[in-house]
Amino acid sequence: MTDTPEEIARASADTMWAADEASRLLGMEIVEVGPGRAKVSMVVRPDMINGWDVCHGGFVASLADSAFALACNSFGEVTVASGFDIALLEPAHAGDTLLAVAEQRATRGRTGIYDVTVTRTDGAGPATIAEFRGRSHATGRPIKGAP
Amino acid sequence: MTDTPEEIARASADTMWAADEASRLLGMEIVEVGPGRAKVSMVVRPDMINGWDVCHGGFVASLADSAFALACNSFGEVTVASGFDIALLEPAHAGDTLLAVAEQRATRGRTGIYDVTVTRTDGAGPATIAEFRGRSHATGRPIKGAP
Amino acid sequence: MTDTPEEIARASADTMWAADEASRLLGMEIVEVGPGRAKVSMVVRPDMINGWDVCHGGFVASLADSAFALACNSFGEVTVASGFDIALLEPAHAGDTLLAVAEQRATRGRTGIYDVTVTRTDGAGPATIAEFRGRSHATGRPIKGAP
Amino acid sequence: MTDTPEEIARASADTMWAADEASRLLGMEIVEVGPGRAKVSMVVRPDMINGWDVCHGGFVASLADSAFALACNSFGEVTVASGFDIALLEPAHAGDTLLAVAEQRATRGRTGIYDVTVTRTDGAGPATIAEFRGRSHATGRPIKGAP
Numbered sequence: 001m002t003d004t005p006e007e008i009a010r011a012s013a014d015t016m017w018a019a020d021e022a023s024r025l026l027g028m029e030i031v032e033v034g035p036g037r038a039k040v041s042m043v044v045r046p047d048m049i050n051g052w053d054v055c056h057g058g059f060v061a062s063l064a065d066s067a068f069a070l071a072c073n074s075f076g077e078v079t080v081a082s083g084f085d086i087a088l089l090e091p092a093h094a095g096d097t098l099l100a101v102a103e104q105r106a107t108r109g110r111t112g113i114y115d116v117t118v119t120r121t122d123g124a125g126p127a128t129i130a131e132f133r134g135r136s137h138a139t140g141r142p143i144k145g146a147p
Numbered sequence: 148m149t150d151t152p153e154e155i156a157r158a159s160a161d162t163m164w165a166a167d168e169a170s171r172l173l174g175m176e177i178v179e180v181g182p183g184r185a186k187v188s189m190v191v192r193p194d195m196i197n198g199w200d201v202c203h204g205g206f207v208a209s210l211a212d213s214a215f216a217l218a219c220n221s222f223g224e225v226t227v228a229s230g231f232d233i234a235l236l237e238p239a240h241a242g243d244t245l246l247a248v249a250e251q252r253a254t255r256g257r258t259g260i261y262d263v264t265v266t267r268t269d270g271a272g273p274a275t276i277a278e279f280r281g282r283s284h285a286t287g288r289p290i291k292g293a294p
Numbered sequence: 295m296t297d298t299p300e301e302i303a304r305a306s307a308d309t310m311w312a313a314d315e316a317s318r319l320l321g322m323e324i325v326e327v328g329p330g331r332a333k334v335s336m337v338v339r340p341d342m343i344n345g346w347d348v349c350h351g352g353f354v355a356s357l358a359d360s361a362f363a364l365a366c367n368s369f370g371e372v373t374v375a376s377g378f379d380i381a382l383l384e385p386a387h388a389g390d391t392l393l394a395v396a397e398q399r400a401t402r403g404r405t406g407i408y409d410v411t412v413t414r415t416d417g418a419g420p421a422t423i424a425e426f427r428g429r430s431h432a433t434g435r436p437i438k439g440a441p
Numbered sequence: 442m443t444d445t446p447e448e449i450a451r452a453s454a455d456t457m458w459a460a461d462e463a464s465r466l467l468g469m470e471i472v473e474v475g476p477g478r479a480k481v482s483m484v485v486r487p488d489m490i491n492g493w494d495v496c497h498g499g500f501v502a503s504l505a506d507s508a509f510a511l512a513c514n515s516f517g518e519v520t521v522a523s524g525f526d527i528a529l530l531e532p533a534h535a536g537d538t539l540l541a542v543a544e545q546r547a548t549r550g551r552t553g554i555y556d557v558t559v560t561r562t563d564g565a566g567p568a569t570i571a572e573f574r575g576r577s578h579a580t581g582r583p584i585k586g587a588p
Contacts, residue, residue: 022195025195049168066205083234234552234576345459347460352499355525
């Protein structure tokens with residue numbers, strides 16, 4: 001009996017997320033995961049604010065990075081980030097709910113390119129907060145616990 | 148009486164850091180700050196670990212981003228990050244002490260380019276963990292509290 | 295009588311392209327242009343080859359950059375590139391026909407983010423050659439000759 | 442008899458440069474090459490100008506990319522670019538002489554990070570034109586002709 005790509009994606013996410021203390025520290029929640037894609041949400045808390053009274057750019061990047069990690073590991077193979085670029089377009093504030101939507105853009109051999117858009121879904125109205133592009137490297141090792 | 152560039156850098160850092168809850172949440176400490184430069188340290192805690200048992204890439208980026216913010220705001224003018232790129236070269240583990248060293252590389256008008264190298268200073272021996280390049284935008288507004 | 299967005303895009307492209315000696319030097323041709331988007335093609339010539347017998351990465355980037363320039367100037371306002379990132383996924387060879395497809399991804403104030411995918415449309419079969427992301431800055435000045 | 446790192450760098454550059462038609466098309470000249478570093482110059486010609494009467498950003502990137510290629514191949518091992526980021530800080534004009542200075546910043550396994558600064562050395566006075574960061578991948582194959 002073969003598992004579907006959707007089942008492999010969910011099982012891979014379950015394995016990773018169970019051990020992901022960092023995403024938990026920032027209160028992230030998985031909204032959706034599938035083959036090559038993931039959605040993760042986060043509410044900006046007062047302790048995520050930087051010296052200019054907006055959400056720390058590194059925390060916006062962390063949210064995008066978590067969605068990227070779920071998306072690039074969704075095929076059941078341990079895959080790591082080799083780097084990423086983020087454009088910070090609009091600040092997020094305490095109380096805002098942010099949604100990161102990750103999608104695979106291209107792959108070539110063990111290298112993958114994933115785009116993540118972070119939007120504000122409430123607060124001062126919908127807006128694009130950041131555009132993130134991740135570079136992934138597949139290790140060739142299967143994810144334990146994934147079917 | 149004119150303040151020296153070093154004094155302006157320290158006063159700017161004091162103003163920002165006092166309000167920077169995010170950097171505090173990750174236990175960051177300022178090691179040094181001066182005109183166009185900053186050093187910030189962070190110990191990787193167990194709650195900063197991701198699903199692959201290494202420090203979340205977004206938290207390594209957060210450390211670099213905080214050093215970048217101190218460096219690009221060190222001239223007494225409110226300066227924001229418009230984006231950054233990070234290459235994740237080696238994973239960091241729980242218990243590692245990381246040091247981010249930020250330096251201004253170039254400026255042109257209101258745009259600045261800052262390089263930040265994140266190294267592991269203990270644990271399994273010294274190593275370069277990440278290379279970060281930040282893009283800054285100066286707002287033209289003075290930092291309150293800075294001389 | 296108001297010009298349509300499609301007409302403004304074409305007139306802006308005509309103005310730019312007439313003076314663009316660099317794109318001409320590499321034999322580029324506009325395939326299509328519209329509001330926030332552009333397609334440009336280029337055949338890799340023997341004099342575009344680097345020391346490893348593949349198309350110089352800077353020339354692949356030049357093709358993507360030309361498509362990006364047409365797309366971000368398609369609204370009739372002089373817009374310049376502040377930078378870009380390119381992932382080089384697969385080499386192109388002499389004789390290959392490359393197609394760069396540029397699309398606006400996000401804007402915020404004067405800043406724009408544009409994605410360009412470069413594909414090989416013949417030669418050894420279709421393939422993604424590169425993924426490019428451009429960062430644009432609108433100057434506020436109208437494009438002369440554009441309606 | 443062992444070749445010195447400087448000799449290996451020069452022999453590697455000779456092998457690459459002899460076949461690099463692309464760099465020749467843009468009139469580039471090697472100024473200096475050594476282990477992990479290279480300097481390349483280029484005069485901006487009228488046929489390198491884009492639609493806004495400045496040097497095409499892709500050609501500035503090509504100059505930086507050639508210096509990057511020489512620097513990352515200077516150890517006698519075939520090394521390819523997996524991607525790069527460039528910040529375009531100031532436009533270059535026809536007649537300007539540009540100098541690209543490439544230096545290795547970090548390596549980890551087969552991955553390398555190289556920084557290239559492009560400056561204008563004459564024309565309207567010295568200025569930083571662009572800051573480029575290249576990501577390299579070493580193939581493990583020796584450069585033929587290199588000692």
